[in-house]
Amino acid sequence: MQPEFLIIHxxxxxxxxxxxxxxxxxxNALNLQLMSELKDALKALDADPQVRAVVLSGNEKAFAAGxxxxxMAGKSAIDMYNTDQFSTWDAIKKTKKPLIAAVSGFALxxxxxxxxxxxxxxxxxxxxxxxxxxxxxxxxxxGGTQRLTRAIGKARAMEMVLTxxxxxxxxxxxxxxxxxxxxxxxxxxxxxKLAKEVAVMSPLAVKMAKEAVLKAxxxxxxxxxxFERRNFYLxxxxxxxxxxxxxxLEKRAPAFKGE
Ligand code: DAK
Numbered sequence: 001m002q003p004e005f006l007i008i009h010x011x012x013x014x015x016x017x018x019x020x021x022x023x024x025x026x027x028n029a030l031n032l033q034l035m036s037e038l039k040d041a042l043k044a045l046d047a048d049p050q051v052r053a054v055v056l057s058g059n060e061k062a063f064a065a066g067x068x069x070x071x072m073a074g075k076s077a078i079d080m081y082n083t084d085q086f087s088t089w090d091a092i093k094k095t096k097k098p099l100i101a102a103v104s105g106f107a108l109x110x111x112x113x114x115x116x117x118x119x120x121x122x123x124x125x126x127x128x129x130x131x132x133x134x135x136x137x138x139x140x141x142x143g144g145t146q147r148l149t150r151a152i153g154k155a156r157a158m159e160m161v162l163t164x165x166x167x168x169x170x171x172x173x174x175x176x177x178x179x180x181x182x183x184x185x186x187x188x189x190x191x192x193k194l195a196k197e198v199a200v201m202s203p204l205a206v207k208m209a210k211e212a213v214l215k216a217x218x219x220x221x222x223x224x225x226x227f228e229r230r231n232f233y234l235x236x237x238x239x240x241x242x243x244x245x246x247x248x249l250e251k252r253a254p255a256f257k258g259e
Pocket of ligand 1: 025026027029030065066067068069070085086089106108109110111113132133136140141142
């Protein structure tokens, strides 16, 4: 079934797919249906061998202005518990292929959390990142206190979470939250360019390297190094390792197959 709130481009460049959040009338507020569609779309792209990297964007005005407040406003704690939005977010988090967020305009609350759940972020000059949940009487619920703090440090995260202040793309770049800032006309193109750079690498090595970098967030250094070593050895079981090293020795470009 066609998603209502997403536009999916299976191939915007070689081995690169693009998912656009498409609920512009509500600044791409992340309602339950949109998140469920996103989960399904990412699952399908993750399983598609033609796809090696995925760009996730909104539109120029908003990446996403947060979870849908109209859907949450009247809910009880038990309603929230029963809705179990976390299973959707957890499934998205399990995407093995690299996700690159292309952010323009608002990335707020759940929108900022969704961008941070991606592996890299390219932003337009108009991008504004924020965790304004405090202004509506709650607090971040999908990683905003954790991923933001790890990315930009306690002082800046605490200020954003406790005051709801937005930061600009330039501030986000200086703080280490994002990878690049571009003029508005170029942010999507730049994100696709970055995705293409990743998509020419061995897809197996990319997935295992992503997994190992993410391991740094929830393990001790010793455990993380052990995990890294395991994946490093494992890649020597791949044809791509043979191809990559042979291509280097033969002074030619490698042709990776993901095997
Ligand atoms: N939800 C629903 N509708 C929203 C929305 C949102 N988050 N943000 C904007 N809209 C709607 C507006 O209501 C308006 O709709 P109409 O009145 O035209 O029908 C339309 O989008 C345009 O918005 P504005 O007229 O307000 O546009 P402005 O340019 O004046 O202001 C703004 C833009 C982004 C500053 C403002 O719209 C705003 O403050 N929006 C709310 C931002 C916010 O508080 N975001 C955090 C929401 S809480 C969880 C996962 C995630 C979360 C929680 C749990 N689990 C896994 C359990 C996340 C929670 C949140 O994100």
